[in-house]
Amino acid sequence: MTDSDRSPEKIHYICQTYVVTKAGRNGQAGLKIAKQFEYSTASEATSRAEREALSEDCAGADAYMVTEDPASGEVSNPSFLVRLGNFPESDEF
Numbered sequence: 001m002t003d004s005d006r007s008p009e010k011i012h013y014i015c016q017t018y019v020v021t022k023a024g025r026n027g028q029a030g031l032k033i034a035k036q037f038e039y040s041t042a043s044e045a046t047s048r049a050e051r052e053a054l055s056e057d058c059a060g061a062d063a064y065m066v067t068e069d070p071a072s073g074e075v076s077n078p079s080f081l082v083r084l085g086n087f088p089e090s091d092e093f
Contacts, residue, residue, distance in 0.1 A: 008070075009069055010068045011066075011067050012068060013042050013045040013063070013081075014036060014038055014063070014065070015048040015049045015052065016035070016062045017055075017058050017059075018059045018088070019032060019059050020086070031059055034057075034058070042081050045081060046063040048063070053085050058085065059086045060087040061084045061085060061087075062083050064081055
């Protein structure tokens, strides 16, 4: 297979928001994903994250990009564009 036969990688720009979950048995509240939006540019995802973070019911918001290999379906680790408010640690993502 030559390089010209390979499908180009696809970049996804995502805005993801979080809400606080009720305290569990350990007495600690947590975060869970509330919404996800996909955009065609980094600036659109970042703008949406900034708007969502201002919402009263939003604990935090991320804008990030991932690269997908269409041939294998593999997706890269996220590269964060902006992280606002409360969000999970990167290793919890």
